[in-house]
Amino acid sequence: MKKFLALSFAALTALSAASLDEIKKAGVIKIATEGVYKPYSYHDESNALVGYDVEIARAVAEKIGVKVQFIEAPWDALLASFDAGKSDAMFNQVTIKDERKKKYDFSTPYTAVYPAVVVKEENNSIKSKADVKGKKGASSATSVYGTTLSEWGAQVQTVSGFNQAVELVLAGRAELLMNDDVTFYDFIKNKKVPLKIAFKGQEPMLSAAIVAKGNTELLSAINAALDELFKDGTIAKISQKYFGKDISK
Structure with missing residues (x-):
């Protein structure tokens, strides 16, 4: 059974972003998430990190064949640390916007909300x-x-x-x-x-994972994993668990 590690914000300076080959060699992908954004990313009564985004990130990591190391921080600090290359990807309800596309590469969307x-x-x-x-x-x-x-x-x-x-x-x-x-x-x-x-609002807002601009191999691996998770019903099952309905499409 895979172990999923949590990392405090204080330790961010020891990290750096990695390519897909480096991630597979290390056996760990660093995922940025808030940890205080219920029901997407939060700590339950036993202090375990859980949530819709968290479980999807874990499932993606498993498909890629690596462990996941979560990096937690408040939203603005989380973005700043991601921009500094302290994590490999972010799963935290990042809404897809044209302005953000100039800075990040987005995965296939896995959330549609209003x-x-x-x-x-x-x-x-x-x-x-x-x-x-x-x-x-x-x-x-x-x-x-x-x-x-x-x-x-x-x-x-x-x-x-x-x-x-x-x-x-x-x-x-x-x-x-x-x-x-x-x-x-x-x-x-x-x-x-x-x-x-x-x-x-009348139009749904789509959210996805992000990776650093140009990290195409990692993005392709995440998208391939998400595609499998959509097809085998895993994402719909995770959504039903947290929301009682499928918000993934």
């Missing part, structure tokens, strides 16, 4: 994109959701991630946050908080 604007239950002033202009929002600095809110005219306060954004909205220090609908539904299922979805 963006949702979340507010306090008593807030009835935000019902559409037009209502976001001038409002106080909360988002991590490099999140696609924060970028979208800024483009819509919101005043975005930078936070470390989804949980902190929720705290600011609940405390009245922000009026709204934006994330995918699945994350919000999972959050309110486990915590009774006075929040609601004000409105959702």
Whole structure:
């Protein structure tokens, strides 16, 4: 049975990105993930790293024939460490955007969700994109959701991630946050908080793994693994486990 190793953010400086040949020779692929982004990447009651992205990353590593070493950090720090070559790939709900394609190579998408604007239950002033202009929002600095809110005219306060954004909205220090609908539904299922979805986008947002630009052999190996996992039903099974439905397509 394969062992899956976790690595603290403090140890990032000891790492470097690798080619597919180097990964296979070492027998380990370094995967970047937040570890605090439920239900995609988080620690359960026994402190084990679990989640939709985590299990898919493990399944991909197994198909490639290597162990996986997870590197965990808050989203903005995680991206910075990835940009510095501290991990080989990232499985952490990275939304596919044209601007990001200039910087990263994306795998075959394995998630399709809808963006949702979340507010306090008593807030009835935000019902559409037009209502976001001038409002106080909360988002991590490099999140696609924060970028979208800024483009819509919101005043975005930078936070470390989804949980902190929720705290600011609940405390009245922000009026709204934006994330995918699945994350919000999972959050309110486990915590009774006075929040609601004000409105959702009509077009799905696709997420995938990323590798460094030009690391084509590794990207091809990840895509081949994902293709097998789609065909044998593994990804659908993982999705059913965490969401009760298939969000992979």
